[in-house]
Amino acid sequence: MERLTEVGKKISRAARPFGGSHFPDEDRWRPTVAKRLFPLSKVYGLLEPGPVVMVTTALKGKSNIMTMSWHMMMEFEPPTVGCVISNRNYSFEILKSTKECVINIPTVELAEKVVACGNTSGRGVDKFEAFGLTPVPASIVAAPLIDECYANLECRVMDAGLVAKYNFFILEVLKAWIDPTIKDPRTIHHRGRGAFIVAGETIKLPSKMK
């Protein structure tokens, strides 16, 4: 396949970055949708509502997924995200050494897989295979995008100064992808011990806030 060659990889990533997968999975819950580039200036609106996200990392060709709720926006542009990843997590060391990850934002249809990823460690299991999720090459970072998530943010660590003290990473979002068919994503928001709020109705108010 074209994308398996070095040149082809670059071409296909640019031309249709969501067109393929490392591990084609016949049981996928919905077909691949061609995602679109999403403006970096609007990324804050994806993350500041506090959705549970799935962070992917990769080391020496092996990818991992972890579930995360401790993240926040820190700057509009370039979109800057703070997050805490426990040093007990397998992803902690990978992120610390590779300085790259993808923040993948799931909707409620994926809730069981999100929890499954949170309940297991990548040390012993390939979570993409175990939970039927589809890794797709990112355009800039080595970590894969999770195809089933409605949005994916390619990130690079821009400040690791508070990692030692607080496990706190500051990430820059380099590139954002979105499924253009999902207008009101039913994101899930953790309230502790397996209880999640599902995003309900959307209201609009005349806010001057960005």
Next chain:
Amino acid sequence: MERLTEVGKKISRAARPFGGSHFPDEDRWRPTVAKRLFPLSKVYGLLEPGPVVMVTTALKGKSNIMTMSWHMMMEFEPPTVGCVISNRNYSFEILKSTKECVINIPTVELAEKVVACGNTSGRGVDKFEAFGLTPVPASIVAAPLIDECYANLECRVMDAGLVAKYNFFILEVLKAWIDPTIKDPRTIHHRGRGAFIVAGETIKLPSKMK
């Protein structure tokens, strides 16, 4: 009134911390509910779903309110919260000098007031008066609690090391209060430019995550 004396203040704060208000307001939208202490070990479940919050501060007896969505949990116990408050905000200087604030968590009934607080600066207006919100003395910090919010977290700045670079404050939650009558709070979650998701249904999954 007893709470206006120094001794009385301490007694009444301990005995019924939500029993009075600085500025009684006849137009209040719902009666005061006696709030209860909320275990610090469970505070993360209030903040990690990413609700819009209202931060109160006080300087020389004058209180202010600001609306905030850029916050995250950083540690379970003591509950540690990271937040970005722009140095253009009136609250920034107050928090920096007093090192105290209250994080107040509103539900959708307060959405218009939340946005109104976000659209105005405390430099020129007393937001409690202007928007009919009720300040109630906190038990530890000088900043008031907003009575109408279903939960209130008294906080102290524990690390200001990243304030200069990122306007990033790390807060310790010292005391938490909750309205025990609200089981599934319909919090609001900002998606940008005045669009908010309202917390919808709650789902439960067998998570090992705390």
